[in-house]
Amino acid sequence: MHPSYKNNYKKFLRQIYLVFAGILIAVPVIFTSLASPRSSFAVSYNIFADTVPKGPDTTTPALKTPEPAKNDTEAPARIDTLGMTTDSTGVDSLHGPKLSKDSLDAPVAYKAKDSIILVIPDKKFYMYGTANTRYKTMEITAERMTYLQSTGIMEATTALDTAGKPFGRPHFKDGGQEFDSDTLRFAMETKKAKIYNTKSQYGEGYVHSEQTKRLPDNSIFGFKNGYTTCNLDTPHFQFRARKIKVIPDKLVISGPANLEIEGIPTPLFIPFAIFPITQGQRSGILVPGYVVNAQKGMGLENGGYYLGLGEHFDLTMRGDIYSYGSWSLTASPTYRKRYHYNGGMTLSFANTRFGDPSVKSEFSRSRDFRVTWNHSMDSKARPGVNFGANVTFGTASYNTYNVYDYATRVNNTTSSSISFSKTWQGKPFNFTSGLTHSQNLTTRDVQISFPNATFSMNTQYPFQPKELVGKSKWYHKLGIGYTATLANSVSFKDSVFGKAKMWDALQSGMKQNIPISFTIPVFKNFTLSPGISYAEYWYTKKTERRWNPNKRVSVDSLGGLDTIYTQGFFAARQASASISLSTAVYGMYLFPKGSKIKAIRHVMRPTLSISAQPDLASNAYYNLFYNRDSASQRASFFTSSSVGVPSEGRAGSISFGLDNNLEMKVFSKKDTSANKEKKVKILDGFGFNGSYNFLADSFKLSTFSLYARTNLFDKINITASGNIDPYVYNRGKKIDKYVWNTGKFSPGRLSNATIALSTSLTSPDKKAKAKQDQLDNIENAESTDAAFQAQQRQLQAVKRNPGEYVDFDIPWKLDLSYSLTYSNTISADSGGVVKTFTQYLTFSGDFSLTPKWKLGINSGYDFINNQLGYTNMYISRDLHCWQMSINLIPIGTYRQFSITISPKAGILRDLRINRSRTFYDL
Incomplete structure (x- = not known):
């Protein structure tokens, strides 16, 4: 007997009674735990805010903490406040429900991988080995976990391995909140919590706090905190703040904060900070960036x-x-x-000032604008209809003073298109309409086509039966x-936009075409294709x-051409008939056995085709005189028509062409088949193509047109084309005489030629497929919210500034x-031969000096002028976050130089350090 009980017999009997009562209670608990791997319990207690511990409990408990059981099986347990075993619903197995008024309003499910121990006198649960507790939405x-029934406090702590290192940090999850910590104390009834050394994530940011209080409304108050977007346990940078408050799904708010980099405080202090953690669309201020521009001065951009x-x-x-007075505004x-449509528009206005306004001879300004609009329609919204x-569209000088990315500045043309199309399901009819626009920013020429519309009927075969019986007849393939x-x-010119001179140049017209064709196989290996076509022009x-002899063209001369416009309705027609014959001829050269090349x-x-055309369009042409003494030339009344002009005169021509393909079979060890060979395209x-008109005067x-194309080693694309003029020229004038008739062994003069080579070499990227799938998903995904539009803008930013997105x-x-x-070319005035060459090399690429350093360049070289083209070089450094x-x-x-250091996270994108210099040579 223990000495303390020697003179207290009643106390000793009471202790013996508690021991036996514990044994009687533990036996059914053990059997219940073996029968059920997962349980829930209902407990009764009173808890107040004052019962939440102020810090980790480091004192030794009154009773010695039991050691965990030495087994690897889950050991669940469950009791009610009276110590009776219950089922999963908390119902007494003998007397029905036994829940007190202050019980929790939902069951608590718990388990542990090692063991669960209940100390009856202290009403404590001890859970060891990956313990897990769930209550409503909390997990x-x-x-290790300890639950004190008298206070309703759940305490979760880490454990130490044999090397003395902590493991199994508590992880808390409730709704959208999740965080890890060293020690966590949670009040089950009030949902208040006290957390020590915690790390939690809110949106793109992470908050490290020495102490944290969590209130029932899920708001959080932190003490001695650090906010960062770096996902490391020891972040590269963070904002250190003594106090912060987290409003769930809204804001992280802090008092005075100091920026630390690699644990070293910087001179950068901010009086307060607000970090949004909202999901979805939110209005707010866009912070501008500071820049220095040699032409415009110091400024703030993109605010x-x-x-x-x-x-x-x-x-x-x-x-x-x-600072020099320039400004710009953009609305997007x-x-x-x-599942229907998405789109966007950008309206930009800019005012750029040059020189000193007090000196009028040196001062000028440029007022520019640009409008962009994009719209796309989901094909599933209205099947058969697409818009x-x-x-x-904008002024020619907008890019010169307001655009800085390489791709846009070297592009001297802009174009636009708006289209609508409809296809009738189950019917052969199609309709398309739209607007097209092109603008040359150098010459300031503008061309607009609107409205344009096309209605077409697919080729129909009126004599083809719905169900063919026997062999098809030739007329079955007759199509219209x-x-x-x-x-x-x-x-x-863009300077006359909207003025009368622009409307005078407007051309309108309509063309209708009815083609009739069919195909007949002849001589087994040949295909004969006759056809008839009729076209009507309105x-x-x-x-x-x-010619006006009294018109003054210059100071020294009179005479010139007057342009006369006649409004009305005019028509022209054209008809033609043709017949073509085509086939394919195969040739094979076999190499001896043992050769690496097996065959070529x-x-x-x-x-070969023959066509005939009657003269139906003579009324569309007239005699044009360029001066009083010159001979007349035939010109069309509708030269600039938008639907074209039928050709004048009769025509009976033969067209010919020959296309070739050359490939070989070579020995390949990689081929898994028995042939051990692969095809290589040479x-x-x-x-070449050409034609001969029998009826021409x-x-x-x-002229002969030549072409060639190939792909070497699946890496180098090569294309070449050219034209050969077979006629002789005398003093710049073309003579109806062939070059080979002059005694020269030549098909003619090479009037122009082009050859182009391109290749793309890259090192392997193990993540290439995943990245491409991600880009495809972004580009092809349905536009559902502002996040999608942000992704699209991000893709455009990557293309504009490759240095920041490598x-x-x-x-x-x-x-x-x-x-x-x-x-x-041959000059018509002097008859001299003018030969010109254009030779240009474009190159772009990047190279990683180390896994974190990358150098890149986009440039070109003009071999004729011996000078570099527009060049953009960049150096990038990956600083983790x-x-x-x-x-x-x-x-x-x-010319420009800039250095930018910015966080990768979008929430801190405005926290960027940028220094730039811009120079113009006007």
């Missing part, structure tokens, strides 16, 4: 406001302002409707089609140029493109 996982107007619409407004609304738009085209087009304007195959596809295609033979998973890559163009990029444009009209 706690830790290596503005984002306005969320619901799931279908939002608006981004940005502005730039500079976007819209979307899930899309991609519009870019129909196409009607309405076109309106105008070409003008015009609303006739243009005629007449040559395929020739000759085509030339994908090469050949002169120049019956056309792929460190690819050690190196190189893209090469070479072109050589030759032109051989930050990125550094240095961009340099060293030569050209626009």
Whole structure:
């Protein structure tokens, strides 16, 4: 007997009674735990806010903590407040429900991998080995847990391995909140918690706190905190703040904060900080960036406001302002409707000032604008109907003063298109309409076609039976089609946009075409294809140029051409008949056995066609005199028509062509078949085309067009083309005489030729497929919210500024493109031969010096002028959670140097350090 019980017999009997009672209770508990791997229990207790411990309990408990059982099986247990065993619903097995008024309103499920121990006198649960407790939406996982029934406090702690290192950190999860910690104490009834040394994630950011209090509304108060977007346990940088508050799904708010980098405090202090952690669309201020521009001065760029107007619409407004007086404004609304359509528009206005306003001779300004619009429609919204738009329109000098990315600045043309199409399901009819626009920013020429419309009927076979019985007849393949085209087009200088001169140049017309064709196999290996075509042209304007001897062209001369426009309805027609014959000829050269080259195959596809055309369009032409003494030339009243002009005169011509393909079979060890061979293409295609007009008065033979294309080693693409003129020229004038008739062994003069080579070399990327799938998903996904639009803008940003978005998973890559163009023209004035060459090499690529350093360049070289083209070089450094990029444009009209250090996380994108210099050579 213990000495303390020697003189207290009643106390000793009471202790013996408790021991036996514990044994009687433990036996059914053990049997119940063996029968059920997962349990729930209902407990009764009172808990107040004051019962939440103020810190980790490091004192030794009154009773010695039992050691965990030495087994690896889960050991669940469950009791009620009276110590009776219950089922999973908390019902007494003998007397029915036995729940007190202060019980929890939901069951608590718990388990442990090692063991669960209940100490009856202290009303404590001890859980060991990957313990897990769930209550409503709350779930706690830790290596060790202790539950005190009298206070309702669940305490989760780590454990130490044999090396003294902690493991099994408590992990708390409740709704959208999750965090890890060293010690966690949770009040089951009030849902209040006290957490020590915790790390939690909110959106893209992580919060490290020494102490944290969690309230029932899920709001969190932290003490001695660090906020960062670095996902390491020891982050590279963080904002240190003594106190913070987290409002779930809304904000992380802190008091005064100091930026630390690699644990070293920096001089950067902020009086307060607000980090949004909201999901979805939220309105807010867009912080501008500081820049220095040699032409515009110091300035703030891309500052503005984002306005969320619901799931279908939002608006981004940005502005730039500079110390020399230049400014720009941009509004970018976007819209979307899930499973129907999505699109966006950008309206930009800029005012750029040059020189000193007080000196009028040196001061000028440029007012520019640009409008872009894109729209796409989900094909599933209305089957058979599609509408899309991609519009870019603006002043010619907008890119010169307001655009800085390489790709846009070297592009001197812009184009737009708006299209609508409809296909009738189950019927052969199709309809398309739209608008097209092209603009040359150098010459300032603009061409607009609107409205354009085309209605077509697919080829129908009226004599073909629905169910063919026996062999088909030749007339079964007789097909007829129909196409009607309405076109309106105008070409003008951008300075006359909207003025009368632009409308005078407007051309309208309509063309209808009815083709009749069929195909007949002849001589087994030949295909004969006769055809008839009729076309009708309608015009609303006739243009005629007449010689006016009294018109003053210059100070020293009189006489010139007057242009006369006649409005009305005019028609022209054209008909033709043709017949063509085609076949394919195969040739094979076999090599001896043992040779690595097994065979070379040559395929020739000759085509021969004869066409005839009556003269139905003579009323569409007139005699044009350029001066009083010159001979007349035939010109069309509808030369600039949007639907074309039928050719004048009779025609009876024969057209011929020959296409070739050359490939070989070589020995290959990689081939798993018994042949051990693979095909290698030598030339994908090469050949020529030409025609001869029997009914023409002169120049019956056309020029010969040559072409060739191939792909070497599946790496190098090669294309070549050219034209040969077979006629003799005398003093710049073309003579109806062939070159070979002069005694020369030559098919004619090479008037122009082009050869182009391109290749792309890259090192293997193990993540290439996953990245491509991700890009495809972004580009092809349905636009459902503002996040999708943000992804699209991010893709465009990658293309504009490669230095800030590099792929460190690819050690190196190189893209090469070479072109050589030759032109051989004869001057009509002097008769001299003018030969010109254009030779240009474009190259781009990057190289990883180390896994974290990458160098890249985009440039080109002009071999004729011996000078570099527009060049953009960049250096990038991966700083884990930050990125550094240095961009340099060293030569050209626009030169720039910039260095940028910015966090990768979008939430801290405004926390970027940027230093740039911009220079212009005007």
